[in-house]
Amino acid sequence: MIFEISVFLTLLFIGYISGTLIEKRHYKSIREREEELKTLPTTVLKKPLQEDGIKSCKLVNGSVVISIDYFKKFLAMLINFFGGNISSYETLLDRARREAILRLKEDAKDASEIINLRIETSSITKNTMNSVGAVEVLAFGTAIYR
Amino acid sequence: MKYNASLPDDKVNIPKDNLLFLALKLLFSLAVLIAIFYVVLKFTLDTIVTHLPVSYEKKLTSLVSFDLNITDGRSSKYLDEITETLSKCASLPYEVKTFIISENTPNAFALPGGIMYITEGMLKKLKNQNELVAIMGHEMGHFKNRDHLKGFGNAMIVSVISLLLGEGYGGILNASLNISNAKFSQSAEFESDIFALDVMQCAYGNVTDATKLFARLDKGEDWRYFLASHPTFKDRIDRMNNHILEQNYNTTDEVIPLKKF
Numbered sequence: 025m026i027f028e029i030s031v032f033l034t035l036l037f038i039g040y041i042s043g044t045l046i047e048k049r050h051y052k053s054i055r056e057r058e059e060e061l062k063t064l065p066t067t068v069l070k071k072p073l074q075e076d077g078i079k080s081c082k083l084v085n086g087s088v089v090i091s092i093d094y095f096k097k098f099l100a101m102l103i104n105f106f107g108g109n110i111s112s113y114e115t116l117l118d119r120a121r122r123e124a125i126l127r128l129k130e131d132a133k134d135a136s137e138i139i140n141l142r143i144e145t146s147s148i149t150k151n152t153m154n155s156v157g158a159v160e161v162l163a164f165g166t167a168i169y170r
Numbered sequence: 171m172k173y174n175a176s177l178p179d180d181k182v183n184i185p186k187d188n189l190l191f192l193a194l195k196l197l198f199s200l201a202v203l204i205a206i207f208y209v210v211l212k213f214t215l216d217t218i219v220t221h222l223p224v225s226y227e228k229k230l231t232s233l234v235s236f237d238l239n240i241t242d243g244r245s246s247k248y249l250d251e252i253t254e255t256l257s258k259c260a261s262l263p264y265e266v267k268t269f270i271i272s273e274n275t276p277n278a279f280a281l282p283g284g285i286m287y288i289t290e291g292m293l294k295k296l297k298n299q300n301e302l303v304a305i306m307g308h309e310m311g312h313f314k315n316r317d318h319l320k321g322f323g324n325a326m327i328v329s330v331i332s333l334l335l336g337e338g339y340g341g342i343l344n345a346s347l348n349i350s351n352a353k354f355s356q357s358a359e360f361e362s363d364i365f366a367l368d369v370m371q372c373a374y375g376n377v378t379d380a381t382k383l384f385a386r387l388d389k390g391e392d393w394r395y396f397l398a399s400h401p402t403f404k405d406r407i408d409r410m411n412n413h414i415l416e417q418n419y420n421t422t423d424e425v426i427p428l429k430k431f
Contacts, residue, residue, distance in 0.1 A: 040189075040190065055177075058178065059177065065175070073173055095193070099189060099196070102193060102197065105196075106196060106199065111187045111192065112192075114184070115184055115185065137173070
C-alpha cells in the first residue's frame, strides 16, 4: 500500500515537473516563431486579399500530436468529477493549435499569403487512465504565390 | 483589404489557473466528500449491525461461503468446555462454536454466525490454559461488539467507494481508507482485550498470565503499526494491565495447565 502511494505520487511529481518544463519551453519556441512568421498573411477567407497576379497555389498543412502528462490527466479526472473547464487540457490544445499553424506557415515560408486556413482536432486515443492520451491537431490551407 | 499582422493574444486561450493549486483544491474537496460519505455510511451500517437479529445474521452467513477450508476445522471437547464456561459469563447473543484449523500461522478469528477458529500454530504457542482462555475471551469480545460484522461493513463501504470513483484513483484512495479501517480495528482490538479480562475473571476468578502470550509474541516492530489492523502488543499489554489494576483483578492464582486438544 505504501508502495502504491509512493508510485502514484512519484508519477504525479514527474508528470508535473516534466509537463511544466516542456510546456514552458514549447511556449517560448512558439512565441519566437510566431514573431518570425508574423508577416506572412494567413486568413480563413475563401478568396485571396488581392486576386491579381497569382502565379500558383498549393495545399499546405501542418500537423502535430501532443501527449498529456500524468499530472494533467489526473487533474482532468478530478475536474471531471466536479465539473468545470478542464484548464489542464486547454493549454495543451492551445499549444497544439498554434504549433500546427506554425508548421503550416513553415511549409510555405515563401508564399505571399495563405488562405482558407482550416483546423481539425482529433484525439488519438480515447482518454482512459491506462492508455496514452494524445491529441492531434491538423491545420491546412492554400498557399498563394505571386 | 489590408492584412493586419498580429500575434495571438496569450490572455485569451491560456487559462490563468495555477494547476498545482487547482489540483490540491480539488483533491481536498474530494477527500472531504469521501470522508462525509464514509462516515455516514459507516454510521448507518454500524447501527444496522448492532441491531441486526442473530437469526438474520445466521441466515446471511449461510449465503456467504468463506474462503477458508472449513472442512479442515475439527472440534475439540476441551475447547468446547472452555467455550461453554466463558459463554456463561460473556452473555453473548450467540451460541459460539470453536474449531481448530491446521494452519501454522498463530492466529484466531471470529466469523459471523458465532464461529470461532483457532489455528494449530496458535495452540502450539500456548503454555497454559490461562493463555488459551485469554485468547478465546478476546475473540468472544469481537462477537459481543459484533466487530466481525462491522469488519464486513467496512470492507463493503471501501469497495463501494472505489467502485463509484472508478479505478483511476486506485492506490491513494484505498490507502487512506485502509488507514481509517486500521484505526477502527485497533480500537476494536483494545475493547476485546478488556472484554477478555472481564470474562476470564468472571469465569475462572483470576486473570493470571492473561497478557503473557502477547508479551511472548511482541517483537517490538512499532513502525508498521500505524497501518496495521492490530495495535502493538506493548500497547495492548499496557492497557490490559491498567484494567487489571483498576478492577483489582486477581493475578496470583496458580495457572491451570493445558489439557489435550
